[in-house]
Amino acid sequence: MAQYARSPAVAVIRLRNPPVNTLSFAVLQALEDGLEKADADPSVKAVMICGENGKFSAGADIRGFSSPNRPVKSLAALVSLIESSKKPVVAAIEGIALGGGLEVALGCHYRVAHVKARMGLPEVTLGLLPGAEGTQRLPRLIGVPAALDMITTGKHIPATEALKLGLVDEVVEENTVEAAIRLANKVIGQPLGPRRLSLKPVPKLPDMEAFLSQARVRVKKQAQGCLAPELCFQAVRAATQMPFADGVRRERELFMVLLSSGQARALQYAFLAERAAQKWTTPGGASWSSATPQPVRSAAVIGLGTMGRGIVTSLVKANIPVVALEQDLEYLNTGRKAVMLLLEREAMKMEVGAQTLDFHNPARLQFTVDFDSLRDVDLVIEAVFENMALKKEIFHKLSRICKPGALLCTNTSALNIDEIASATSRPQQVIGTHFFSPAHVMRLLEIIYGRHTSPTAIATAVQLAKALKKVGVVVGNCFGFVGNRMMFPYVQQAVFLLEEGSRPEAVDRVLEDFGFKIGPFRMSDLAGLDVGWRSRQGQGLTGPSVPAGTPARQRQGQRYSPLPDLLCESGRFGQKTGKGWYQYEKAGGRTATPDPWLHSLLAQYRDTHGIEPRFIDQEEILERCLFSLINEGFAILAEGIASGPEHLDVIYINGYGWPKHKGGPMFYASTVGLPRVLAKLHKYSEAHPDVPGLQPSAFLKKLAAVGNPPIKEWMSYLSQQSSRL
Numbered sequence: 142m143a144q145y146a147r148s149p150a151v152a153v154i155r156l157r158n159p160p161v162n163t164l165s166f167a168v169l170q171a172l173e174d175g176l177e178k179a180d181a182d183p184s185v186k187a188v189m190i191c192g193e194n195g196k197f198s199a200g201a202d203i204r205g206f207s208s209p210n211r212p213v214k215s216l217a218a219l220v221s222l223i224e225s226s227k228k229p230v231v232a233a234i235e236g237i238a239l240g241g242g243l244e245v246a247l248g249c250h251y252r253v254a255h256v257k258a259r260m261g262l263p264e265v266t267l268g269l270l271p272g273a274e275g276t277q278r279l280p281r282l283i284g285v286p287a288a289l290d291m292i293t294t295g296k297h298i299p300a301t302e303a304l305k306l307g308l309v310d311e312v313v314e315e316n317t318v319e320a321a322i323r324l325a326n327k328v329i330g331q332p333l334g335p336r337r338l339s340l341k342p343v344p345k346l347p348d349m350e351a352f353l354s355q356a357r358v359r360v361k362k363q364a365q366g367c368l369a370p371e372l373c374f375q376a377v378r379a380a381t382q383m384p385f386a387d388g389v390r391r392e393r394e395l396f397m398v399l400l401s402s403g404q405a406r407a408l409q410y411a412f413l414a415e416r417a418a419q420k421w422t423t424p425g426g427a428s429w430s431s432a433t434p435q436p437v438r439s440a441a442v443i444g445l446g447t448m449g450r451g452i453v454t455s456l457v458k459a460n461i462p463v464v465a466l467e468q469d470l471e472y473l474n475t476g477r478k479a480v481m482l483l484l485e486r487e488a489m490k491m492e493v494g495a496q497t498l499d500f501h502n503p504a505r506l507q508f509t510v511d512f513d514s515l516r517d518v519d520l521v522i523e524a525v526f527e528n529m530a531l532k533k534e535i536f537h538k539l540s541r542i543c544k545p546g547a548l549l550c551t552n553t554s555a556l557n558i559d560e561i562a563s564a565t566s567r568p569q570q571v572i573g574t575h576f577f578s579p580a581h582v583m584r585l586l587e588i589i590y591g592r593h594t595s596p597t598a599i600a601t602a603v604q605l606a607k608a609l610k611k612v613g614v615v616v617g618n619c620f621g622f623v624g625n626r627m628m629f630p631y632v633q634q635a636v637f638l639l640e641e642g643s644r645p646e647a648v649d650r651v652l653e654d655f656g657f658k659i660g661p662f663r664m665s666d667l668a669g670l671d672v673g674w675r676s677r678q679g680q681g682l683t684g685p686s687v688p689a690g691t692p693a694r695q696r697q698g699q700r701y702s703p704l705p706d707l708l709c710e711s712g713r714f715g716q717k718t719g720k721g722w723y724q725y726e727k728a729g730g731r732t733a734t735p736d737p738w739l740h741s742l743l744a745q746y747r748d749t750h751g752i753e754p755r756f757i758d759q760e761e762i763l764e765r766c767l768f769s770l771i772n773e774g775f776a777i778l779a780e781g782i783a784s785g786p787e788h789l790d791v792i793y794i795n796g797y798g799w800p801k802h803k804g805g806p807m808f809y810a811s812t813v814g815l816p817r818v819l820a821k822l823h824k825y826s827e828a829h830p831d832v833p834g835l836q837p838s839a840f841l842k843k844l845a846a847v848g849n850p851p852i853k854e855w856m857s858y859l860s861q862q863s864s865r866l
């Protein structure tokens with residue numbers, strides 16, 4: 142709702158819709174009523190619009206875009222109504238003015254912002270454009286380059302930058318509402334024509350056409366298959382080519398194209414999924430709503446390899462004092478240099494005037510080889526090699542040294558959290574924190590609770606993720622957890638496709654065209670093929686421990702491909718050795734080129750194993766890779782390893798390069814239709830009966846059988862008893 146009050150000559154309209162004052166029908170109606178009341182009252186000489194609870198508005202209600210009664214049309218009309226008011230209207234922007242919220246402010250004649258406020262038009266990140274005339278007003282106010290940048294990236298800008306751009310008229314450190322009322326009183330009686338943005342011309346550039354064509358190339362490159370940035374561009378270009386009213390018509394047409402696109406639905410789902418994934422529960426009944434985190438005032442990181450360096454950097458950036466520990470001075474010095482380099486780079490990226498990184502102060506970042514230095518820290522993150530014996534030795538030590546309440550985290554991508562916890566006397570404080578490389582850049586943090594992990598420990602790890610500006614997703618303990626467990630059948634299918642006749646570059650192209658940042662073979666080369674090789678050796682799938690007489694392409698009655706092992710045996714570990722599924726310009730090189738050596742290995746391999754190569758089309762490549770990954774997702778949900786499909790989707794978008802505009806693997810399955818996914822899995826598993834990853838999971842079958850319910854209803858079809866935890 143919007144609340145109406147008076148401050149002698151100034152009518153005060155307060156947007157009120159907790160928690161972020163979204164522009165619901167009721168809010169828009171009350172705002173309209175407030176404007177009419179102010180217009181009709183001769184004692185009112187000016188109007189001030191502000192938001193409740195220190196926030197202006199987060200814009201339209203994202204949940205409303207999929208509803209048939211969306212209030213989008215009236216929002217544009219209301220912005221025009223504000224602008225045409227005969228009495229000056231001032232926006233008092235505190236906290237946030239985003240999307241439709243900023244468009245309301247653009248309809249106002251003046252804008253005053255608090256110094257800590259942020260503004261932006263993030264519609265593009267939701268697959269939309271600022272359709273309440275924002276694409277036409279903003280370029281008129283701040284010029285085409287700045288407007289195009291804000292509209293096509295959706296970035297939030299701080300008030301100080303907004304002032305420089307001319308987006309706001311005043312930035313204040315004290316009470317914004319009072320400052321806005323002061324300004325409103327001051328401008329009473331001044332002409333409003335020059336303040337009405339729809340009447341202003343778009344500022345000219347020396348060569349607008351050249352600027353626009355360069356900008357378009359940039360926008361296309363950044364879009365990576367997403368439609369909204371291009372349509373945002375077109376709407377802003379319309380502002381440079383047409384009168385305001387025609388530009389608005391064009392904006393509306395483009396908005397409708399986006400609104401009805403699958404991409405907008407997927408991106409809006411992804412936004413809400415990220416919020417839903419914060420609401421964790423465990424099959425044991427622990428939940429985000431009842432667990433309280435412990436404060437983390439200091440932390441330690443053990444191991445300064447690639448992961449440890451990134452984790453230390455993340456903690457320093459979050460302003461958490463860190464003790465970084467290595468096994469000896471040589472490793473410590475190498476690690477220290479690498480961390481300092483990362484931090485220097487991060488410091489350079491930080492905005493001028495923002496808080497600086499205090500990493501030269503030993504009270505904030507200390508390097509040591511002495512375990513005793515970890516005595517007082519609130520939290521330890523162990524980030525050594527994926528070696529169970531080593532991890533257990535470290536956790537045994539930690540359990541003796543660390544203070545009683547300290548949270549003990551292990552950075553692992555697959556190892557059993559319960560086994561690691563068994564080396565301590567406090568398994569309730571042991572938790573898995575699976576960071577993704579580079580750890581100071583990647584947003585995902587998979588948080589894995591073990592059998593004994595306490596709700597407080599989970600809540601503390603979730604709080605840590607927030608402090609590090611990451612998305613923490615809480616999952617149960619199983620081999621590979623969620624992300625890598627779903628990845629396994631995907632990569633396995635990709636390799637089987639090579640055996641049957643395809644090539645790495647063909648498989649990668651299909652998945653990159655689908656929208657993955659890199660395909661499975663490029664990804665394996667980047668991650669290092671030796672990682673999986675060591676793990677398979679450990680599991681007895683390859684190497685000397687495989688029993689004599691085991692068929693080359695079978696393990697425990699299931700299909701197995703020794704192809705990745707053959708590459709590793711030839712020293713081809715991927716980018717780091719300059720050769721893997723592709724060849725590279727040098728060891729450590731990044732430019733992948735198809736490798737004739739590999740093509741002849743594949744031909745030879747098929748000959749040896751009597752495989753008749755066949756042409757495999759794009760559809761089969763896509764379906765076998767994606768549907769096997771999705772199928773594993775259904776098994777994970779049925780086992781209670783994750784609380785909902787949103788959790789899986791958030792993991793894939795933020796940790797595995799799944800295209801956000803396709804909403805994540807489980808959302809994608811819902812758009813394809815579960816009966817179709819099921820039918821395809823049936824077809825492929827009949828053709829490959831020795832591949833368990835292709836056999837449809839019981840949960841998928843159930844959902845298809847009950848009539849393909851919408852994704853938000855899936856979990857209600859799962860009986861409590863199916864949880865294995």
Ligand SMILES: CCCCCCCCCCCCC/C=C/C(=O)SCCNC(=O)CCNC(=O)[C@H](O)C(C)(C)COP(=O)(O)OP(=O)(O)OC[C@H]1O[C@@H](n2cnc3c(N)ncnc32)[C@H](O)[C@@H]1OP(=O)(O)O
Pocket residue numbers: 160161163199200201202203204211213214216217237239240241242263264267270271272273274393396397413416417
């Ligand atoms: C029908 C025919 C029509 C034809 C005519 C065509 C013309 C149409 C023209 C109309 C065009 C309309 C244009 C307007 C579009 C928009 O405004 S789209 C929305 C743009 N805004 C955003 O993208 C902001 C999104 N929100 C955020 O970035 C953050 O939430 C925040 C505001 C910065 C706050 O962050 P934080 O403090 O970290 O809290 P969160 O946990 O993220 O959020 C708190 C809760 O608030 C919910 N929420 C936030 N924003 C929205 C929103 N815009 N809509 C709905 N809900 C929102 C969020 O989900 C959290 O809720 P819970 O999960 O329940 O806790």
